[in-house]
Ligand SMILES: Nc1ncnc2c1ncn2[C@@H]1O[C@H](COP(=O)(O)OP(=O)(O)O)[C@@H](O)[C@H]1O
């Protein structure tokens with residue numbers, strides 16, 4: 001059967017050889033949510049559940065050419081960015097996104113892997129803010145990333161809200177402050193649309209298998225947007241998707257294990273539910 005209504009999503013990100021984060025997590029998530037996935041590679045990382053053993057960036061030219069191949073043939077319904085690594089790759093991505101007028105841009109401002117390896121050069125943060133954030137529908141910082149974007153220390157709830165306001169003023173329509181790095185019994189994410197805050201929360205799972213949670217979550221938001229969901233609707237599905245993916249862990253690798261990208265679909269089919 002063919003259809004003219006296939007939703008298409010593009011990820012612009014780095015490769016994680018271990019398959020838990022980066023391009024691999026994004027494409028698995030798109031597939032699980034019924035969206036056709038496309039990828040523009042920014043860097044290869046030698047990586048597993050123990051950490052990042054090497055980073056090998058592509059040239060900005062190679063990134064721009066991949067984006068042109070997509071832009072000249074396969075208009076995405078939503079786009080996400082992950083590991084962009086350098087200022088010149090960010091400039092190339094921002095330039096091509098503006099050139100093709102791509103909408104529904106989700107920015108996961110990936111800076112440092114959980115093990116501490118830098119995935120964005122320090123001098124590229126200003127380029128991310130200046131060149132890319134004004135194009136974003138939504139940006140999804142974790143708390144350490146929000147601290148770097150704002151220069152604030154984020155311990156208190158009121159400071160997290162103030163940081164969301166400041167990041168919103170940098171250009172994105174919406175900001176979601178992810179709560180994975182906060183303490184407490186709940187994993188609480190805060191969506192700010194420039195006017196109001198909406199809370200999305202779930203029980204915090206005590207596990208080592210959280211490698212790639214941010215990539216998977218932002219990819220699920222991107223898939224929802226590609227299918228025409230509202231941002232709030234896309235975040236709601238993404239929250240359920242990541243909760244299932246963390247809960248039904250795969251138990252592979254000897255470090256921070258990957259999440260389970262097929263848990264959400266398996267649960268829904270067991271419940272007789274339709275895929276959203
Ligand atoms: N231990 C956990 N239990 C439940 N949800 C979690 C847990 N860790 C992270 N999350 C959720 O996963 C998503 C990604 O958050 P986070 O881990 O902060 O991102 P990142 O991988 O970028 O650091 C958020 O929705 C967050 O609330």
Ligand SMILES: Cc1ncc(COP(=O)(O)OP(=O)(O)O)c(N)n1
Pocket residue numbers: 013014015016021022023045047082083110112113114115119210211212213214215216256
């Ligand atoms: C290639 C690549 N891209 C992004 C990340 C960061 O992924 P994230 O979802 O934030 O998960 P952790 O690295 O924090 O486990 C990555 N590691 N590799």
